Amino acid sequence: MLTPTLAARWHALTAPLLPDAAHCEAELRRLAAAYEAPERHYHTLAHIENLLDRVGAHPLQDAVVVELAAWFHDAVYNALRADNEAKSAEWALAFLQSTSLAPARCERVADLIRRTQDHTQPQPPTDADLLLFLDADLSILGAPVAAYWAYARQVRREYRLVPDLLYRPGRRKVLAKLLAAPVLFHTPSLREELDAAARRNLQAELDAWEQGGLPAE
Structure with a gap:
């Protein structure tokens, strides 16, 4: 469910990157519709909120990038397909191209999303933001x-x-x-x-x- 608190978090994150409030609101509604689709039961806005809470409780080198990755990382979710992370990264990039976020940071968002495909793969040991993001995504296991x-x-x-x-x-x-x-x-x-x-x-x-x-x- 898209709560007022969660919506406020989205706008606080995106408004500095895109002054067009209507565009930001429209993207939020697109994301909410995807996460609250009837076929979803775990990969919903509740998961996004938990992930945001988890990453927000720790210091980050680039909080904006990590929070954007959290919002978009399961934007595309089809249980019968193996390209959900790639498609979610594409969705994120399509939106971010309309913002003032630097291209390298846009690509960083997409990379974080793609890395959620397999949490058992080796990761760069010094990339604290990435490691926290992946850990937060798996936190339900504990x-x-x-x-x-x-x-x-x-x-x-x-x-x-x-x-x-x-x-x-x-x-x-x-x-x-x-x-x-x-x-x-x-x-x-x-x-x-x-x-x-x-x-x-x-x-x-x-x-x-x-x-x-x-x-x-």
């Missing part, structure tokens, strides 16, 4: 147990067109890959807060799928 199971069910609903026969092995592969990653959270404070809980949650979901499926609500 949520309290009830919140994690709600997330797992929401993701399953986003893949509702995929039968369990196909979803189960695919999801198990994703969970196992995350569990095998030597580092889930690169930012020391988030690693301390979330890593142990995330691994417990991931293992519990993997066990559930190996035993037949998610537990009932």
